[in-house]
Amino acid sequence: MRKLNYVWRLLMTGVAFSLFSIGGLMITLLACPVIRLLPGDANRRRERTQWLIHKLFGVFVGFMCTVGIMRLHLKNADALAEARGALVLANHPTLIDVVVMISLMPRSDCVVKGALWNSPFLGGVVRAAGYISNAKSSEELVESCVDALQQGGALVIFPEGTRTQPGAPMRFLRGAAHIALGCEQPILPVVLSCDPPTLSKGRPWYDIPPRRFEYRLEVKSPLSVSDLIEPDLPGTLAVRRLTVALENHFALELAACGQSAH
């Protein structure tokens, strides 16, 4: 029975991965042209594409839960749905973090890899959604992120820059702090965990866990820069102190959430 369940989950994980790429291609080929034909300016188009991605990610997460690959535990997720003009920061344990988060956010901006931006499957979608490509200089990237926030977007950033190396402590890059210091918008911390670990960095999709994984998402209270660092620091120091403060904040939140889970 256990064996059967394993094979079933392996099969369904494969299906989920295929669905993701096929789904991306379908939106690029079918939905994007339709969205372009609908009345409204570029902004409306972008909102519609973001909404469509939100809905489809919802279907995708629903699929994974229904077939028994994962179980989702949400806490205070409404805060994510209502986030506007907020810098949404999250730790990054798995490949599906952004999928779960956006499935809860009707409007979201995020930074995507240059490789994804040009991908034949998903490139059309991420461009139409107005997501931000990381294939530009750091200065331009920070500027684009600050712009998106000031236009009321909810910008999802993983301060680690990539998925957490399993077993290693979280290391935050300074990008998130640069963005937070570039605007006055609140920071919304989201703490993610996955047990048993799966879809983590350097792990192929077919290396599935021995049982269905429990995925937890908790939205914490919003923070402002002034909660985390002393005022009036010169820019180069402020960005460093803020990075360390955020890293410590997340480490504490993660430790707390690990304890409550057991």
Added chain:
Amino acid sequence: MKMENIMALSNEAIFDELKKILVESFETPEEQITLEANLYEDLDLDSIDAVDLAVKLQTLTGKRIKADEFKAVRTVADVVRAVRSLLDS
């Protein structure tokens, strides 16, 4: 520091000034700052820091630094050389 003093700066003195900037503004551990140290790989500066560093060097020398030239800078020795040629220009 006064301008005439700066013009007379030796390379060692430029290195010391640079070290001061790195320690004070970028919290670089002083013992890591050698002439061979790479700003980005060894001293954990990023490209936004490089812009800030260029601005600070402009204030120090009173001369404009060309962004393109500063982009080629990799090591501490490169920075000293860039400041030297600014002062001599």
